[in-house]
Amino acid sequence: MKPGKPKTPVWKADAVTGKILLAALCLWLLAGTPAARAQTADLVDRSALRVCADPANMPFSNRKRKGFENKLADLLGEKLGVPVLYTWFPQATGFIRQTLRARKCDIVMGYAQGHELVQNTNHYYRSAYVLLYPSDSDLAGVERLGDPRLKNKSIGIIAGTPPATVMAQHGLIGRAKPFHLMVDRRFSAPAEQMVAEIVSGELDAGILWGPIAGYYTKESSRPLSLVPLTKELGGPRMAYRITMGIRPNEPDWKHQLNDLIAKHQAEINALLMDFGVPLLDEHDNLIRAAGPVEPEDYRRAKYRAPTPATLKGATVIDTAEALRLWEAEAAVFVDVLPRTPKPSNLPEGTVWRDKPRRSIPGGVWLPNVGYGALNPTTEAYFRNNLARLAEANPDRALVIYCQAACWMSWNAAKRALSYGHSKVYWYPEGTDGWEKAGARLEESQPVSSGS
Numbered sequence: 001m002k003p004g005k006p007k008t009p010v011w012k013a014d015a016v017t018g019k020i021l022l023a024a025l026c027l028w029l030l031a032g033t034p035a036a037r038a039q040t041a042d043l044v045d046r047s048a049l050r051v052c053a054d055p056a057n058m059p060f061s062n063r064k065r066k067g068f069e070n071k072l073a074d075l076l077g078e079k080l081g082v083p084v085l086y087t088w089f090p091q092a093t094g095f096i097r098q099t100l101r102a103r104k105c106d107i108v109m110g111y112a113q114g115h116e117l118v119q120n121t122n123h124y125y126r127s128a129y130v131l132l133y134p135s136d137s138d139l140a141g142v143e144r145l146g147d148p149r150l151k152n153k154s155i156g157i158i159a160g161t162p163p164a165t166v167m168a169q170h171g172l173i174g175r176a177k178p179f180h181l182m183v184d185r186r187f188s189a190p191a192e193q194m195v196a197e198i199v200s201g202e203l204d205a206g207i208l209w210g211p212i213a214g215y216y217t218k219e220s221s222r223p224l225s226l227v228p229l230t231k232e233l234g235g236p237r238m239a240y241r242i243t244m245g246i247r248p249n250e251p252d253w254k255h256q257l258n259d260l261i262a263k264h265q266a267e268i269n270a271l272l273m274d275f276g277v278p279l280l281d282e283h284d285n286l287i288r289a290a291g292p293v294e295p296e297d298y299r300r301a302k303y304r305a306p307t308p309a310t311l312k313g314a315t316v317i318d319t320a321e322a323l324r325l326w327e328a329e330a331a332v333f334v335d336v337l338p339r340t341p342k343p344s345n346l347p348e349g350t351v352w353r354d355k356p357r358r359s360i361p362g363g364v365w366l367p368n369v370g371y372g373a374l375n376p377t378t379e380a381y382f383r384n385n386l387a388r389l390a391e392a393n394p395d396r397a398l399v400i401y402c403q404a405a406c407w408m409s410w411n412a413a414k415r416a417l418s419y420g421h422s423k424v425y426w427y428p429e430g431t432d433g434w435e436k437a438g439a440r441l442e443e444s445q446p447v448s449s450g451s
Contacts, residue, residue: 044246044253049077049084050106052099054091056185059215059275060110063088068211068275069109072124075267079260092182100247107257111245118245121257124268126280127210128228128239129163132198135223135320139205143231146170156194156206162236163207169235177203195220214276221438223320230284239280298414299407300372303338307410307428313417314424319433322399322425326360331397331425332389335359336412339367339446359444360401360434364389367446369415370408381449382412383419390421399425404432 051073053061061067065074077084087105089098096117099105113120133139142149145166152175157164159178167173177197179190195216197203206213210228217224229238244261246253261268269287272279279287294308310316317325325331340355359365369382390396398421402409406428413426427433435441 044106044250046082048082049073049080050104051084051086052095052105052108053086053088054095054185055088057091058185059211068272068277071271072109072268073107075264075271076257076260079264090186096245100245103247106246106253108245110242113241113243115245119248119250119254120243120245121254122261123241123243124261124265125272125277126239126241126282127278128230128280128284129161129207130210130213130278131205131207131227131229132195132213132217132224133205134198134201135225136324137204137225140225143227143229145172145207145229145232150205153204154202156197156203158190158194158208161207161209162238163229166229166232166235166238167207192216195224198224210278211272211275214278216276218276218436219438223323223437225320226278228278228280228284228286230280239284298372298411303370303407304403304405305407306405307407311410311413311426314413314426317399317425317427319427319429319437319439322360322401322427322429322434323437323439325397325399325425326362331399331423333360333363333399333401334386334389334412334416335363335365335401335431335444336370336408337365337367337402337406337431338370338408357444357446358441359431361440361442363401363444365444365446366412370402370406370410370412372411374415377449382415385447386416386419386421394420395422397423397425399427401427401430403430404428406430 053069053073055061055063057067059067061069065071073084085105087099089095096108100108100118108118111118111120113123131139131142131145133142139149139153145163150170150172153172154175154177155167155172156177156179157167158181160181164173164176164178167176177194179194180188181190183190191208191212194203194206194208195213198206199220199222207229208216210226213226217226232238244257246257269279273287281287288309292306292308294310294312326333335357337357337359357365364385366382366385368378371378374382386398390398398416400409400413400416402412409426409428409430413424416424429436431441
């Protein structure tokens, strides 16, 4: 569940909504009386992980179980050794009352710490509201809503969220476009609409809860920049700890969940990062994905595996930067995906066709040059082709790539540095990241050994 509204929201709920909230509060107070507490012993069903979830609330959850809270529930179910069952209900007014409080389920996978409607576990991630804008816009470097560059910009904002108050303080509401906060996501998708309008240019920027923004940034057809709003000098807080929500007076269940969070925090972080969630530590620093340590020598086995975050001497770039270099024609793109070898045991007369390679348009495919050790012929093939592509200029920019989690590209970029090329960009996401960003791929043919 997204963090709650500020104490003085810019757009107030109407009288009917207020009455509904008051009624819900009364029900909660009644449930907290001693008589009620006596009836709410720790009676969690241990035969299944019974999850309360929204059926259409990506990137958090949906009926197809594609959201990161679904994946987190699967992880917990696996560790507990029980199946995962769902009670579906739109995450709007009445969600907790109709699901968790009604004992139809035992856990809400994501709930902001401090909300009184549930008992919170320890938090398993911390994130913030973020400013979102096209990577090629003039807003690069903006870190606060008080930055003068945001004046006269059209900015999307989810009505009633904390950043709306800060926007009002800085006089940014005049051209702001509000989007509804409490909606049934089966029929309305304000976050997706906002991101689509940023991509199309209808909006200059937008402000969203970080996990939502991170997910749609990864899915966007246009490179977008995401800046956590953690440097605001006043107004409501922008960063929140997210917990799992359970019923009050279930201490055993809480302790069990806290133990699972502590033991599997690294796995949880990796899961969240895979969905683009911007994770913050307690000092508001972004938590980076933990990868293997950069080795001194070339990788010589298990080439499809997580790669380091660094390559000494090279510049590591993401998809947004790769697209910028490609659009500006500022670098030569070199694909080093290995070529599938022809099987030696094919029956006589069998026609062998290479597996098609779809690569970045204009990329030059030099296969088999990313292994840890190269024979002299392959070494000369790679060295000579790089020199040809760089037009004998060692300062010519080279972008070397393969697929995601591909040590071949890391090895090849390291080897290019050893040949004296000074401007080597390593693009670790490769064609997987390129395609995920909605950029076009085209069929590629390898450069022959005679070239």
